[in-house]
Every structure is written in C-alpha cells, then in structure tokens.
Ligand SMILES: [Zn+2]
C-alpha cells in the first residue's frame with residue numbers, strides 16, 4: 001500500500017514534509033539519525049523546516065510506519081519492519097543490511113520462557129565490514 005493510502009485511511013493527509021521524509025527513509029541504505037534525515041530533507045526541499053521533520057517522524061512512529069532503533073547513543077530511523085531480522089552494520093560506510101534470522105524469534109521465545117520477561121522489541125546489531133568496503137587490515 002502507498003503511504004498516501006495508509007495515511008488517508010487514518011485521516012491524515014500526505015503533506016509535502018511527510019512525503020519527503022518518507023522518501024528519504026525509504027531510499028536510504030542506512031539507518032538515519034533524525035539530524036541526518038533533517039539534513040537530507042532540507043537538501044531536497046529547503047522549505048521544509050527541521051521541526052516539521054521531527055513532527056513527521058513522531059507521527060510516522062505513532063502510525064507504526066517507521067522503526068526507531070536505539071542501538072547507539074543516537075537513535076536511528078528506518079521504515080518499519082518486523083523484529084525478526086538482524087541488522088548488519090558496516091563500520092566503514094555505515095550501510096545497514098537486514099539479515100533474516102529465525103533465531104530472533106527463538107530468542108524471543110526463549111526469553112519469554114526462561115527469563116520471566118515479556119520481550120517487546122528485539123534489536124540485534126552486528127558490526128563488521130560490508131562487501132563494498134575493503135576488508136579491515138590484519139594487525140601486524
Ligand atoms: Zn532495520
């Protein structure tokens with residue numbers, strides 16, 4: 001379903017800031033911080049101010065259309081997806097890939113069963129080097 005239809009279904013209009021923020025998130029190969037999103041949105045349309053970018057992110061999060069990850073000190077954003085993926089993050093270029101891993105759901109089941117804890121969001125992140133980047137030099 002298109003963003004416009006999803007928004008209309010919930011009585012929101014597809015405003016220009018909403019469209020541009022969504023485009024930036026959908027086209028990015030990485031998770032983006034709010035500041036990076038604001039910068040890219042501003043590059044595409046200088047008429048959209050930072051506060052409307054932040055308001056848009058909050059709205060999209062409320063509608064479960066984006067996923068906010070707090071894997072580091074700065075939270076990052078991407079279009080929503082299921083928990084059942086592992087994030088592979090390149091330490092060199094920042095590219096973020098999704099890796100489907102059944103073990104994420106195994107982990108959820110295991111925690112629920114053994115830890116007396118009901119998991120909601122599971123974020124698994126693996127740092128390393130992507131195929132496009134030179135392999136890290138081996139220490140001498
Ligand atoms: Zn993700």
Ligand SMILES: [Zn+2]
Nearest residue numbers: 090093130133
């Ligand atoms: Zn890379």
